[in-house]
Amino acid sequence: MRNAIRLDSTTILTIDNSGCIGEKDADYVQVPNEIVAYFATRVALLEQWCAGAEPSHLVLANFTGETAWADYVRGCQRQFEEIGKDLPPIVGSTESNFSALQSGLSLTMIGKRKFTPTIVNCHYFVIGRPLVGQQVMEHRQDVANLCELYTLLQADVIKALWPCGSKGIGVEITAFTGQRFDCTVDMKSSAGPATAILVAVEETNIEQLYQAISAPIYRLEKIEAF
Incomplete structure (x- = not known):
């Protein structure tokens, strides 16, 4: 949680x-x-x-x-x-x-x-852009759509999700996955009222995720330790 x-x-x-x-x-x-x-x-x-x-x-x-x-x-x-x-x-x-x-x-x-979220054997994505304040009203097309997320959650395509807040996506990624990942989206900006959401999806459902989501999607890439 x-x-x-x-x-x-x-x-x-x-x-x-x-x-x-x-x-x-x-x-x-x-x-x-x-x-x-x-x-x-x-x-x-x-x-x-x-x-x-x-x-x-x-x-x-x-x-x-x-x-x-x-x-x-x-x-x-x-x-x-x-x-x-x-x-x-x-x-x-x-x-x-x-x-x-x-x-x-x-x-x-x-x-x-009602259900037990899991991130086991999953790939991770950011749905939506981090936005705050007036940005939320000006870029509604970039805000993660709850109806789409809920439909995929009910269909078991999304195995777990994690809303992002004012501390930035980078902090939320660590809390959600317990690992280090990189992403092309701004990792430090506030996501305000959870305009960006982290989701866990199994390999076989990735294509369905891309087909169903209207907001921007960013895939997380694991940072390998040297």
């Missing part, structure tokens, strides 16, 4: 936060609140799949204000619609006593383990 927490043998907890991103004048990145929740859902969902789990409940902590709640729920709904799944039940709370100058959202996802 990456950042997921295992509460018991089957229950998995994942979380993603967004700060200073939204519709308020003082927000660092100006985007609709619905998009903020959409990408928060994306990250928490990928963390669930990374741990071999499927989500069952969502918990929203809304620091933006009461008017943002419906937009946040729509963002969550939109992400689940894209992967063809029903939106799990949502509960949460809104800070309504005080008005913040900037937006803030925390999304916690509760799920149940």
Whole structure:
């Protein structure tokens, strides 16, 4: 697992936060609140799949204000619609006593383990480019598509996946594989809301991966020790 927490043998907890991103004048990145929740859902969902789990409940902590709640729920709904799944039940709370100058959202996802990821006898690829902030909106075609990934995960073409974050792909590669690899994509840039994903695929399924994925694909090449 990456950042997921295992509460018991089957229950998995994942979380993603967004700060200073939204519709308020003082927000660092100006985007609709619905998009903020959409990408928060994306990250928490990928963390669930990374741990071999499927989500069952969502918990929203809304620091933006009461008017943002419906937009946040729509963002969550939109992400689940894209992967063809029903939106799990949502509960949460809104800070309504005080008005913040900037937006803030925390999304916690509760799920149940459904499968066991493996990287044994697999080749490794990066799906999508590392992007952050406004880059995410400007280069949507380079963001790994969750519907495509989910379809391949369900078909057992992707044996395991690993979302990349702010520390860069190089750090994530080591954590995912336990080995050293090189890649033509920028290894140090932040991947923001998991715009780039590491996947493990067996040799016989590599061609199917290339046929199904619309975002850029980068193959990892092992660095041999001298």
